[in-house]
Amino acid sequence: MTIKELIESHVFETINIGDDTERTISGLFCCDLLSIAMSKAPADSVWVTVMGNINTLAVAALCDVGCIILAEGVSLDEAARTKALQQHISVLRTEQPIFDAALSVYEKLHA
Amino acid sequence: MEDTIKLEYIVSAEDFTRAGEASSDLKNILKQMGVSPDTVRKVSIAMYEGEINMVIHANGGVITVFVTPKEVTMILKDSGPGIPDIDKAMQAGYSTAPDNIRSLGFGAGMGLPNMKKYSDDMKIETELGVGTTVTMTVRIC
Numbered sequence: 001m002t003i004k005e006l007i008e009s010h011v012f013e014t015i016n017i018g019d020d021t022e023r024t025i026s027g028l029f030c031c032d033l034l035s036i037a038m039s040k041a042p043a044d045s046v047w048v049t050v051m052g053n054i055n056t057l058a059v060a061a062l063c064d065v066g067c068i069i070l071a072e073g074v075s076l077d078e079a080a081r082t083k084a085l086q087q088h089i090s091v092l093r094t095e096q097p098i099f100d101a102a103l104s105v106y107e108k109l110h111a
Numbered sequence: 112m113e114d115t116i117k118l119e120y121i122v123s124a125e126d127f128t129r130a131g132e133a134s135s136d137l138k139n140i141l142k143q144m145g146v147s148p149d150t151v152r153k154v155s156i157a158m159y160e161g162e163i164n165m166v167i168h169a170n171g172g173v174i175t176v177f178v179t180p181k182e183v184t185m186i187l188k189d190s191g192p193g194i195p196d197i198d199k200a201m202q203a204g205y206s207t208a209p210d211n212i213r214s215l216g217f218g219a220g221m222g223l224p225n226m227k228k229y230s231d232d233m234k235i236e237t238e239l240g241v242g243t244t245v246t247m248t249v250r251i252c
Contacts, residue, residue, distance in 0.1 A: 035221035038156050039228070043148070051216040055163075058131030062138060062155040064148075079128050087135070 001025050001109050003066045003090055006046065011104050012069055012092035015076055019088040023066050025109060028102050034059050041065050048102045052076045057083040057091075066090065069105070071098040116140075116178040122162055122189075124171035127215065133174055134159040141183070146251055154183050154249045157229040160222045161187045161245055167212050168192070169243065182231075185247045193239035201227065 004021035007014055026044035031037045032051050041047050043064040049056060052074045060068050067090040070076070075093055076084060084091050094101050118140070120133035138155045146154075158174070165172045169191025177184045194200050201223050208218030227233050230247035237243040 032216055033219040033221070034216035035160065035219045035225060037216075038159060039221065039225050043152070053215055054128055055130065055215055055217070058135065058159065062131065062134055062159050063152070 003046075006067065006105065006108065007090065007092065009108060011108070012094045012101070015070070015081070015091040015093055016084040016089065018067075018084070018090035021090060025066055025105075028105055028109070029065075030098050030102050038063065046102075046105050048098050048105070050074045050098065052080060054080045054083050056080065057087060057089055060089050061087045067092060069094060069101050071096055071101045114180055118176040118178070120162075120174040120176070122165045122171045122174060124169075125166060126171075127166065130163055130166045131159055133162050137176055137183075137185075141178070144178070146183075150183075150249060150251050153229040154185070157226045157233075157247050157249065158185050160225045161185065161247065163217060164222050164226075165189050165191070167208055167217065172242075180251065182251055183249045185230075185245075185249075187245045187247075188242065189244075190242040193241060193243055194235065194237040195239060197235055197237065 002022050023044050026042050029041045029045045030048045032049050034055055038059050041063045044066040046067045047065045048069045050072050052070050057080050070093040073095045134155055141151045169189035172189030175186045199205055203224045204220040206218045206220035212218050231250045232248040234246045
């Protein structure tokens with residue numbers, strides 16, 4: 001499944017569509033501590049988190065994360081939204097808790 | 112050396128809106144140079160952790176980067192408070208980051224351990240009240 005297909009499934013609300021959405025999703029990653037995410041988030045993965053600040057975007061960009069999903073109704077603050085636009089990072093959001101959001105993606109990946 | 116590229120970045124104190132810009136710029140330059148994704152990732156992680164440390168703990172500083180065909184060397188120099196106990200600071204999970212930093216998702220005590228893990232060589236020179244210089248080298252393979 002590609003990032004584009006995930007976005008177009010409309011399971012999640014779209015905040016920003018980045019570039020390179022034709023990438024195949026490599027897997028799922030859940031973590032809110034940025035230093036751990038930094039060292040472990042796989043490239044091209046979907047990263048589910050409740051951290052919606054500018055540093056989340058910086059980590060996603062450096063790790064080549066395919067897409068961020070913000071869970072628990074979290075959204076991006078203004079600075080982070082600007083960074084998402086500038087760095088062309090795909091960001092989605094949902095009211096679901098982290099586990100349920102990740103499970104939704106997992107089920108799509110393994111459908 | 113003729114094949115050496117030198118880059119310099121000013122890291123501002125307590126400016127989280129710009130933290131990561133130096134690492135991001137270096138990452139893009141290395142990618143354009145055709146450096147392997149694994150190496151770019153190692154450099155990015157080590158550099159970003161160092162950059163964040165300078166923002167959080169050291170009132171910012173200067174990062175000088177040398178790129179040769181064989182390695183990337185990052186020299187992170189600050190005029191912060193210095194590190195009282197390097198062994199303790201190197202322990203995974205040990206952190207002196209204040210609560211406002213933790214609420215941003217940092218302060219897991221992984222900064223220096225990540226820097227060591229992702230660089231092939233790391234040297235810390237620190238003096239209390241004077242500052243800290245961290246030199247990290249990542250070999251290009």
